[in-house]
Amino acid sequence: MSWLDGQGIGYAISADMSPQLAECIAALPDDHWKRDGEERDAIREWAEVNYVPSDGIWRKDAVSPRRYLAIRIRPRQGELLRDGSRVRHFCIVTNRSDPDTGSGLDLIRWHRGKAGTIEHAHDVIMNELAGAALPSQKFGANAAWLRLNTILFNLLSAYKRVGLPEELHTARPKRLRFLLLNTVGKVVRHARETLLRCAKLIAQRLAGPPRTIFALSRPALAGGRSRSRRAAGTTPRFIRAVPVV
Numbered sequence: 001m002s003w004l005d006g007q008g009i010g011y012a013i014s015a016d017m018s019p020q021l022a023e024c025i026a027a028l029p030d031d032h033w034k035r036d037g038e039e040r041d042a043i044r045e046w047a048e049v050n051y052v053p054s055d056g057i058w059r060k061d062a063v064s065p066r067r068y069l070a071i072r073i074r075p076r077q078g079e080l081l082r083d084g085s086r087v088r089h090f091c092i093v094t095n096r097s098d099p100d101t102g103s104g105l106d107l108i109r110w111h112r113g114k115a116g117t118i119e120h121a122h123d124v125i126m127n128e129l130a131g132a133a134l135p136s137q138k139f140g141a142n143a144a145w146l147r148l149n150t151i152l153f154n155l156l157s158a159y160k161r162v163g164l165p166e167e168l169h170t171a172r173p174k175r176l177r178f179l180l181l182n183t184v185g186k187v188v189r190h191a192r193e194t195l196l197r198c199a200k201l202i203a204q205r206l207a208g209p210p211r212t213i214f215a216l217s218r219p220a221l222a223g224g225r226s227r228s229r230r231a232a233g234t235t236p237r238f239i240r241a242v243p244v245v
Helices: 002-007 019-026 104-113 119-127 139-162 174-179 199-206
Strands: 012-014 034-038 042-049 067-075 087-096 184-192 193-199 213-215 237-243
Touching: 019 042, 019 067, 019 087, 034 104, 042 104, 067 104, 087 104, 119 139, 119 174, 139 174, 139 237
Parallel strands: 193 237
Antiparallel strands: 012 087, 034 042, 042 067, 067 087, 184 193, 213 237
16 A cells, blocks of 8 residues: 555555454444445445554655545344344545545445455356466466456456446356357257247347248258159248247
C-alpha cells in the first residue's frame, strides 16, 4: 500500500481484522451504521471507522490518507448466521475519496466489482477453460498458453456484462457453453429419420410453425446401382428441425 500511495494509485483492499481494528468497529454506536442492503437471512450495513494503524507509516497530511470502511452483517431478529454467530464484521482500507454525490458505499461496491475472489477466477481458468492443460514442457510456451486463457476469461467476463441479461452476469463458462455457444443443433438419427434437434428459440425462429421438412435424395451407389429409394419401394429419408423443450 505504501508503494501505491507513493505512486498516487487508488485502491480498495480487504483489511486484516486486527484486535485493535475489531475493537474500534465493535465500539461504533448503532446510529453510525448505514443500511447497505437486505438479503434473505441477513442485513448488511456499513460505516466509516476512525482508526489509526500502528504500522508507523500513517500520515494525516498525506495526499491520499487511508480510510477504513467497516461492513457489518447481522441476521434478522431471532436468527443466527450460518457459522452460529450473531454479527460478523469486515473492513476495507482505501485511499480514495468519496465520488461526487456519492458516499463510502460506492467505494465498497467498487471494491466488490472485481472478478470475485482470486480462487474463483483461478478455478474457472484452470478447470472450465484450458489453463490446466499445458501444451508443452517449455516454460515460455506454457506462460503464453496461460495468458491466452486469461485473455479468454476477461473476454467472457466483458461479454457477459455487455451483451447478456443480468441473470447471466455470473454464469460460468460451462453454463454459457450449453446455453449459447454450441447449442445451435444436434443431428440425431432415429427410426429411419435424420432429425436436427435445435434449441427451442432457434427452432421457432428458423423453422417456425409449420416446421419445414427437407427431403434428402439418396446418393448414387457404386457399380451403377443408382435407383432411388422411392423407386425401390422404400420411404425416403427426411431431415427436420425439432425443438428441444
